[in-house]
Amino acid sequence: MSQSWASSPGARATMRGNRSRDTKPELLVRRLVHAAGFRYRVSARPEADLRRTADLLFRPARVAVFVDGCFWHGCPEHYIRPKANDGYWSGKVARNRERDEETTRILTERGWTVLRFWEHEDPAEVAERIVAVVRRRRTPAG
DSSP states (O other): OOOOSSSHHHHHHHHHTTOOSSOOOHHHHHHHHHTTTTTEEEEEOOOSSOOOEEEEETTTTTEEEEEEOOOTTTTTTOOOOOOOOOOOOHHHHHHHHHHHHHHHHHHHHTOOEEOOOOOTTTTHHHHHHHHHHHHHHHHHOO
């Protein structure tokens, strides 16, 4: 068996328990957007050839929403470098940020509107912004 990336068995168990989807901030935003009468795909690929999934996806309006975790995506306000295994985690977060930027660039080039929010943002404000953008994108240019 290969060496684990975790600094201890306890750390490994904690990290394996972290969700990649259906996080509390995502669920709060989804409930509010749904209550506003909007339907969306959850954890879906905006483009078949792109191995990336949006947290909420509005296909006809071409809006992809990402609710990024402060630790995993290196939030400038809340990210705290871990004391254990700093080299591993710093590299992982840097790669996540690079992938986020690449995803936003690719989708924007393909005509998508990409909305990114931090997990600490007010869910009501996030949902309000999503609804406004999707409504605007659905309205035919006139």
